[in-house]
Amino acid sequence: MLPGLLLLVVIGAAAGLLATRLMKVNVDLPSAMGIGVLGALFGGLVLRLILTAGGWMVTFVLAVMGAMALIWLWQRFKP
Numbered sequence: 025m026l027p028g029l030l031l032l033v034v035i036g037a038a039a040g041l042l043a044t045r046l047m048k049v050n051v052d053l054p055s056a057m058g059i060g061v062l063g064a065l066f067g068g069l070v071l072r073l074i075l076t077a078g079g080w081m082v083t084f085v086l087a088v089m090g091a092m093a094l095i096w097l098w099q100r101f102k103p
Contacts, residue, residue: 035084036064036091043091049099059098063091 040060044051051059064087 032064032083032087033061036061036087039064039084039087040091043088043095046088047092047095049095059094060087060091063087063089063094066090066094 037057037060040056040058040063041053043060043063044056049056064083
């Protein structure tokens with residue numbers, strides 16, 4: 025459980041950096057990594073229930089998608 029969670033955090037940090045670059049969002053490094061980790065938790069755990077395919081590449085793609093969804097929501101609803 026712990027190695028999988030640690031891997032998800034590392035993948036999430038990379039996914040957050042990639043997602044912020046793809047969506048052209050200017051945030052600092054810790055924020056991008058935080059967005060990615062939250063996106064990885066969302067994309068890696070929730071969407072994995074829908075798509076039963078495994079592997080780290082699927083987890084990475086889902087983490088990027090989750091981070092991009094969080095960025096979109098943040099941009100849409102920020103004050």
